[in-house]
Amino acid sequence: MITYLEAIRQALQEEMRRDPNVFLLGEDIGDFGGAFKVTEGLIAEFGADRVIDTPISEAGFTGMAVGAGMMGMRPVVEFQFSDFMSCAFDQITNFAAKTHYRFGVPVPVVFRAPTGGGFNGGPFHSGCLESHFVSTAGLKIVAPATVYDAKGLLKAAIRDNNPVLYLEHKYLYRRVKAELNGEDYVVPIGQAAVRTEGDRLTILTYGAMLHVCVDALKQISNTEGAVELIDLRTLVPLDKETILTSVKKTGKVLIVHEASRTGGFAGELSAIIADEAFEYLDGPVRRVTAPDIPVPFSPPLEDFYLPNADDVAQAVRELLAY
Numbered sequence: 001m002i003t004y005l006e007a008i009r010q011a012l013q014e015e016m017r018r019d020p021n022v023f024l025l026g027e028d029i030g031d032f033g034g035a036f037k038v039t040e041g042l043i044a045e046f047g048a049d050r051v052i053d054t055p056i057s058e059a060g061f062t063g064m065a066v067g068a069g070m071m072g073m074r075p076v077v078e079f080q081f082s083d084f085m086s087c088a089f090d091q092i093t094n095f096a097a098k099t100h101y102r103f104g105v106p107v108p109v110v111f112r113a114p115t116g117g118g119f120n121g122g123p124f125h126s127g128c129l130e131s132h133f134v135s136t137a138g139l140k141i142v143a144p145a146t147v148y149d150a151k152g153l154l155k156a157a158i159r160d161n162n163p164v165l166y167l168e169h170k171y172l173y174r175r176v177k178a179e180l181n182g183e184d185y186v187v188p189i190g191q192a193a194v195r196t197e198g199d200r201l202t203i204l205t206y207g208a209m210l211h212v213c214v215d216a217l218k219q220i221s222n223t224e225g226a227v228e229l230i231d232l233r234t235l236v237p238l239d240k241e242t243i244l245t246s247v248k249k250t251g252k253v254l255i256v257h258e259a260s261r262t263g264g265f266a267g268e269l270s271a272i273i274a275d276e277a278f279e280y281l282d283g284p285v286r287r288v289t290a291p292d293i294p295v296p297f298s299p300p301l302e303d304f305y306l307p308n309a310d311d312v313a314q315a316v317r318e319l320l321a322y
Contacts, residue, residue, distance in 0.1 A: 026078030044188030118171035152187030
């Protein structure tokens with residue numbers, strides 16, 4: 001059994017062994033092994049030229065990574081917390097995302113963004129910032145929820161010639177475990193996964209909220225065969241075919257994400273469904289999200305802030321009864 005965190009480390013190690021152009025950069029990722037120890041031990045194998053400790057300057061090392069990608073390297077940037085991507089917003093959105101469109105030059109850079117709450121990190125270390133980036137043409141965005149996908153999506157991201165934002169959820173690092181057989185595999189970017197099949201309600205989710213939804217369904221009796229649980233896995237490009245096929249079958253939709261509600265990705269999903277599957281709906285598209293406030297530091301307040309299984313179960317009951 002390996003953890004979600006170890007799956008990420010394996011993906012980095014295997015891709016660095018496979019391709020000498022892959023290198024890592026970020027704050028404290030070398031001897032210290034990263035803020036969460038994801039890169040622990042990699043400097044001993046690959047050296048300081050390929051596991052690069054950077055100054056505390058997200059704008060600086062992100063710009064360096066974009067330039068290296070333009071020159072044919074395959075950098076993997078680690079942000080200590082996804083919140084700190086705001087310091088490199090210009091480099092990600094105006095340079096990494098737009099360079100291929102402007103110059104025809106590939107930018108194969110991966111931005112690893114430890115995201116989400118659940119560990120009492122407070123408002124500066126617990127953000128879910130996907131909605132800041134989903135509208136930026138030129139970026140791909142993935143959000144693995146399982147050990148298998150954590151490894152396979154990262155390997156796919158490193159091999160992709162486009163900049164990829166890789167949202168790894170901190171709460172899952174050491175809590176989710178699974179057996180991997182050591183095969184070299186990738187999970188294709190842009191394909192959702194149907195985790196459970198059903199014909200009365202579709203749940204759309206991603207990242208740590210997949211596990212919250214699974215726990216919620218365990219609370220509700222007589223839902224076997226009723227709820228279709230879809231793990232989006234990739235936000236951009238979005239697997240609309242899987243989503244719309246499910247919605248047309250079930251007629252009801254619940255969208256669950258940890259990010260705050262206003263401007264969240266659930267709004268875009270709702271608009272797509274309303275635009276392309278309205279005639280099939282038999283109820284309102286509902287959302288379970290965090291409220292529009294900063295993530296609290298206090299453990300009881302953070303527990304109240306984060307969407308939980310009770311919240312999801314209640315929304316499922318209401319929609320099934322609608």
